[in-house]
Amino acid sequence: MKRKVFALLMSVLLIGAMVVGCGSKNSTDSKDTSGDASSDASQSGDLITIGFSQVGAESDWRVANTESMKSALSEENGFKLIFADAQQKQENQTKAVRDFISQEVDIIVIAPVTETGWETVLGEAKDAGIPVIIVDRMIDVSDDTLYSCWVGSDFKQEGVDAANWLVEYMDKQGTGDAEHNIVVLQGTIGSSAEIGRTQGFDETIAAHANYKILEEQTGEFTQAKGQEVMEAFLKKYDNIDVVIAQNDNMAFGAIDALKAAGKTPGKDVTIVSFDAVKAAFESMIAGDMNVSVECNPLHGPRVSELAKKLMAGESVEKIQYVDEGVYPAETAEKELPNRQY
Amino acid sequence: MNIAKKTKEKLDGNNFLLMITILLFFALYLAGMFAFHEKGFGKPQVFLNLFISNAGLLIAAAGMTMVLITGGIDISIGSVIGMTCMLLAWMMEKKGISAGASIVIVLIVGTVFGLVQGFLIAYLKIQPFIVTLAGMFFARGMTAIISKDMITITNETFLRMAGEKINFNFITTYNKKGMAIHPYIYVSVIIAIIVFILIFLFLKYTKFGRSIYAVGGNEQSALLMGLNVRRIKLRVYVMNGFLAALAGFVFCLNSSGGFVEQARGFEMEAIASSVIGGTLLTGGVGNVIGSLFGVLIKGTIESIITFQGTLSSWWTKIAIAALLCFFIVMQSLFAAVKKKK
Numbered sequence: 203m204k205r206k207v208f209a210l211l212m213s214v215l216l217i218g219a220m221v222v223g224c225g226s227k228n229s230t231d232s233k234d235t236s237g238d239a240s241s242d243a244s245q246s247g248d249l250i251t252i253g254f255s256q257v258g259a260e261s262d263w264r265v266a267n268t269e270s271m272k273s274a275l276s277e278e279n280g281f282k283l284i285f286a287d288a289q290q291k292q293e294n295q296t297k298a299v300r301d302f303i304s305q306e307v308d309i310i311v312i313a314p315v316t317e318t319g320w321e322t323v324l325g326e327a328k329d330a331g332i333p334v335i336i337v338d339r340m341i342d343v344s345d346d347t348l349y350s351c352w353v354g355s356d357f358k359q360e361g362v363d364a365a366n367w368l369v370e371y372m373d374k375q376g377t378g379d380a381e382h383n384i385v386v387l388q389g390t391i392g393s394s395a396e397i398g399r400t401q402g403f404d405e406t407i408a409a410h411a412n413y414k415i416l417e418e419q420t421g422e423f424t425q426a427k428g429q430e431v432m433e434a435f436l437k438k439y440d441n442i443d444v445v446i447a448q449n450d451n452m453a454f455g456a457i458d459a460l461k462a463a464g465k466t467p468g469k470d471v472t473i474v475s476f477d478a479v480k481a482a483f484e485s486m487i488a489g490d491m492n493v494s495v496e497c498n499p500l501h502g503p504r505v506s507e508l509a510k511k512l513m514a515g516e517s518v519e520k521i522q523y524v525d526e527g528v529y530p531a532e533t534a535e536k537e538l539p540n541r542q543y
Numbered sequence: 544m545n546i547a548k549k550t551k552e553k554l555d556g557n558n559f560l561l562m563i564t565i566l567l568f569f570a571l572y573l574a575g576m577f578a579f580h581e582k583g584f585g586k587p588q589v590f591l592n593l594f595i596s597n598a599g600l601l602i603a604a605a606g607m608t609m610v611l612i613t614g615g616i617d618i619s620i621g622s623v624i625g626m627t628c629m630l631l632a633w634m635m636e637k638k639g640i641s642a643g644a645s646i647v648i649v650l651i652v653g654t655v656f657g658l659v660q661g662f663l664i665a666y667l668k669i670q671p672f673i674v675t676l677a678g679m680f681f682a683r684g685m686t687a688i689i690s691k692d693m694i695t696i697t698n699e700t701f702l703r704m705a706g707e708k709i710n711f712n713f714i715t716t717y718n719k720k721g722m723a724i725h726p727y728i729y730v731s732v733i734i735a736i737i738v739f740i741l742i743f744l745f746l747k748y749t750k751f752g753r754s755i756y757a758v759g760g761n762e763q764s765a766l767l768m769g770l771n772v773r774r775i776k777l778r779v780y781v782m783n784g785f786l787a788a789l790a791g792f793v794f795c796l797n798s799s800g801g802f803v804e805q806a807r808g809f810e811m812e813a814i815a816s817s818v819i820g821g822t823l824l825t826g827g828v829g830n831v832i833g834s835l836f837g838v839l840i841k842g843t844i845e846s847i848i849t850f851q852g853t854l855s856s857w858w859t860k861i862a863i864a865a866l867l868c869f870f871i872v873m874q875s876l877f878a879a880v881k882k883k884k
Contacts, residue, residue: 293806297845301846302849303588305583316798318693
């Protein structure tokens with residue numbers, strides 16, 4: 203019996219040794235690579251080390267955002283990027299940021315999962331003298347010296363752009379002075395995209411008395427809900443000639459609802475949408491959608507420019523909006539091959 | 544007599560598994576230090592970060608270990624933690640209740656939650672899995688009922704508690720900018736460590752603590768020994784409810800806000816940590832020290848992956864899965880040897 207126990211003990215030790223053995227082998231491998239990296243750094247001057255904590259990979263927009271960062275912050279451009287996927291969890295994100303601080307990265311970039319919970323960990327970054335760039339969503343901190351700047355979309359401007367495009371378009375169609383009846387499919391109420399786009403559009407369109415907003419209702423950014431709300435609108439009003447959908451998915455839903463009701467989207471009813479994802483361009487080429495206002499996920503180039511400025515000790519503007527375009531149907535065919543998301 | 548002897552043997556096996564866990568932790572950590580020495584893995588702060596980032600999990604794992612020792616399970620704690628955070632945020636921000644009172648209230652709510660679950664399990668003899676599954680859905684649902692939107696905590700007392708650093712001024716390291724850095728921890732770490740010590744002492748030296756092992760080892764024998772099995776089980780679930788709420792409070796110190804999706808899947812991390820720490824799901828065997836190292840191993844793997852920088856963070860899950868496999872195979876090997884004897 204004792205012998206058996208002894209045999210088991212020995213086999214366990216053996217397995218243990220194998221595991222540890224593997225472990226140290228791996229570690230020497232990684233040491234080699236880290237050695238390479240540091241020798242690269244000494245060859246090509248000083249690479250700027252950036253720790254980037256991303257939300258996850260939940261949408262095409264997000265994936266495009268990640269890709270943009272990875273390509274802009276490449277070694278050829280003078281950066282060494284450490285990428286951490288937070289898998290949609292805030293606790294993973296704070297942990298990654300703490301690891302970045304311990305690694306003494308030069309700059310920390312965060313695409314926050316949540317607005318809250320940043321005070322302590324950003325305080326640690328500040329104490330360690332590491333500048334922080336926030337991208338996409340904003341964070342909610344009482345002390346705004348905790349981060350250097352924020353890069354993202356100007357949702358209100360997107361709303362303004364949509365309204366201006368609409369007025370211009372109607373003028374070109376020769377119906378600039380006619381009555382126009384608008385319905386709005388809003389995004390998730392309270393999201394910053396919904397608030398900004400609603401505000402920007404409503405304020406701009408209010409200056410034109412012949413444009414009337416019949417009703418605004420939320421389609422929660424989903425295609426199914428967008429279709430449902432559009433069907434309800436069509437039952438309620440028979441004079442709708444403009445649909446504003448606060449993202450492309452809801453616009454697709456509205457297009458389906460319009461077709462089912464025997465109308466021709468794009469002609470009888472003008473469809474104005476936001477985000478400008480690839481599928482929206484395909485829809486515009488098919489003639490269903492009239493315009494999509496871009497919500498640009500390509501933050502990489504701006505972040506790399508800011509990182510270089512911060513490293514040079516220059517001061518930067520706190521709020522940094524990315525450039526965003528308006529893509530009407532006639533540009534769709536030309537633009538589609540350039541779209542990355 | 545026989546039972547006592549059997550229990551003793553079981554514990555010896557457990558001690559051996561515990562030793563492997565501890566050795567594995569040191570092996571992993573040393574491998575990390577060896578591989579990422581230049582990136583600063585060897586700094587004391589990296590070690591302390593394991594505690595800072597996992598303070599909530601430490602407390603949850605201690606409670607979970609107790610439940611697992613009775614042969615039960617509690618999969619509701621992730622949701623209870625989410626509910627605790629939301630309730631704390633809601634009471635302080637929306638109802639103007641003081642931080643102290645809010646904390647006391649959530650601890651009571653957690654305890655009552657444990658009491659109800661414990662009663663159903665111990666007295667109505669319903670499967671713990673089903674009871675706590677219902678508890679999990681209920682708590683998550685309640686969280687959304689309290690508020691669907693995120694609530695940010697701005698209560699000053701609470702934020703001061705969250706941001707209160709304890710600096711180890713006697714250790715000084717210098718970062719590459721030449722700034723002197725002292726390692727630090729937060730209040731949450733102190734709470735977690737105190738809880739751990741108390742539960743360790745409780746399980747080892749109190750009559751009630753020992754009887755938990757007896758109940759989990761063999762319920763029938765425990766009953767014949769004259770133990771009030773039902774009451775012991777009830778108390779364990781009540782304690783676990785309290786600890787889940789306390790873990791929620793500590794978790795909230797880190798996130799300083801409440802939102803519906805918070806701490807989703809946390810119960811599984813607690814269970815994984817306990818199992819890696821040598822706790823048997825069949826009951827009767829387990830040790831909070833093992834769970835402590837289980838949590839630390841998880842944290843070390845995450846850190847190694849972040850430090851490595853190019854690996855996807857999802858490898859953490861794969862590494863944990865491999866470890867879980869390794870440990871359950873070890874456990875069943877031990878069980879098989881024991882049977883032969």
